[in-house]
Amino acid sequence: MPNEDHFTVAAALRQVEFLSMLAHELRNPLQPMAMANDLLASHTGLHPDIARAHAVYSRQVAHMARLVDDLLDASRVSCGKIDLQMAPLWLSEVIEDAVETSLAGIERRHQQLQVRLPTLPLMIRGDQVRLAQAFANVLINASKFTQEYGHIDVVAQRVGDTVEVCISDDGAGIAPELQPFIFDLFTQGYRSLERAQGGLGIGLSLVRSITQLHGGSARVASEGTGKGSRFTITLPLPYPRRAEKGGSAPQLALPVAPCKILLIEDNVDANDVMTMLLAAEGHAVTSCFDGPSGLRAGLDGSFDIVVCDIGLPRMDGFQVVSAMRAALPAPHPCFIATTGYSASDQPDRASEAGFDHYLVKPVSLESLTRIIGMHAMQLRASG
Numbered sequence: 001m002p003n004e005d006h007f008t009v010a011a012a013l014r015q016v017e018f019l020s021m022l023a024h025e026l027r028n029p030l031q032p033m034a035m036a037n038d039l040l041a042s043h044t045g046l047h048p049d050i051a052r053a054h055a056v057y058s059r060q061v062a063h064m065a066r067l068v069d070d071l072l073d074a075s076r077v078s079c080g081k082i083d084l085q086m087a088p089l090w091l092s093e094v095i096e097d098a099v100e101t102s103l104a105g106i107e108r109r110h111q112q113l114q115v116r117l118p119t120l121p122l123m124i125r126g127d128q129v130r131l132a133q134a135f136a137n138v139l140i141n142a143s144k145f146t147q148e149y150g151h152i153d154v155v156a157q158r159v160g161d162t163v164e165v166c167i168s169d170d171g172a173g174i175a176p177e178l179q180p181f182i183f184d185l186f187t188q189g190y191r192s193l194e195r196a197q198g199g200l201g202i203g204l205s206l207v208r209s210i211t212q213l214h215g216g217s218a219r220v221a222s223e224g225t226g227k228g229s230r231f232t233i234t235l236p237l238p239y240p241r242r243a244e245k246g247g248s249a250p251q252l253a254l255p256v257a258p259c260k261i262l263l264i265e266d267n268v269d270a271n272d273v274m275t276m277l278l279a280a281e282g283h284a285v286t287s288c289f290d291g292p293s294g295l296r297a298g299l300d301g302s303f304d305i306v307v308c309d310i311g312l313p314r315m316d317g318f319q320v321v322s323a324m325r326a327a328l329p330a331p332h333p334c335f336i337a338t339t340g341y342s343a344s345d346q347p348d349r350a351s352e353a354g355f356d357h358y359l360v361k362p363v364s365l366e367s368l369t370r371i372i373g374m375h376a377m378q379l380r381a382s383g
Helices: 005-040 047-078 091-108 128-144 201-215 268-280 291-300 317-327 347-352 365-383
Strands: 085-092 113-118 124-125 151-157 162-169 215-220 229-236 262-266 284-288 304-311 333-341 358-359
Touching: 005 047, 005 268, 085 091, 085 128, 091 113, 091 124, 091 162, 091 229, 113 201, 124 128, 124 229, 128 162, 128 229, 151 229, 201 215, 262 268, 262 291, 262 347, 268 284, 268 291, 284 291, 291 304, 291 317, 304 317, 304 365, 317 347, 333 347, 333 365, 347 358, 358 365
Parallel strands: 113 151, 262 284, 262 304, 304 333, 333 358
Antiparallel strands: 085 124, 151 162, 162 229, 215 229
């Protein structure tokens, strides 16, 4: 008979599969909403109400996307499926990314944020996206549980061969009996009746998991309810003290030359809005709504860029791009995958099928434009 461990593993796998499908179904409507909001941005000057509506959509779409990501990440952590892209990083840049992510909520509550970093820049090793996510989760948590016009401080200092980043606030504080469990999954502090703080009780669990995956630790201290909190993230410093921040050139926005783009997307709203946005950038866009018609268009036309959804009817995106690459002579178009799926093996499958880039919905217009701009520059250089 199957043992208890077998049933536990099977249940965990079913949970991961369910959450992956749930995320896909949630991301599909998020995609046209995000793109429509990008389109709305160009009309905010027409009326003050349009600007306010655009800001509301931006905040709520970002919040929904973050909830979906947190839900998936919690499942991945429980199954040990988080993959890290490790590289040398400047701590200051990670903190900067985290502040940018959390700043909207801090400003909305008129809170004062102060960041103090060491005079000598510190280099760490890690996954920039994941570490920024961990710090942002702590900052967002601090803002949620700190009153309007409250104070949040971020202080980083070197301690031997580690760096300690303390994020403190003068907010609601944490009861002593809750502090040992604050990093556990789905643990939440006091909620007012109107649930003003929101959230799923996932963010701090991810903070601990991400930090531990980087060889570090996370801890909390609070003198109790109403007396503020202090979260400390400790990370190893694998590089010598003499390392100083170099003068690497800043990344500049790439000029986007007009391109011929084939868009294959079965969600009609997402297809329409992305077509409008790309056309507004001066590109010539051909739209298709399923795999076979997208493949025919790709073989019949000459395109610089192919933006292709993975979950297409009748023929998925992997099949479309694989067949297109096999049939077309070099040089091939730049193939960009867009998908609501974010399972850890999906980017590898996309690469094997012939995709050059992999974007998870809701797709950032900035990211898409940057990729198109890079390919346009390569075309000009080779031409």
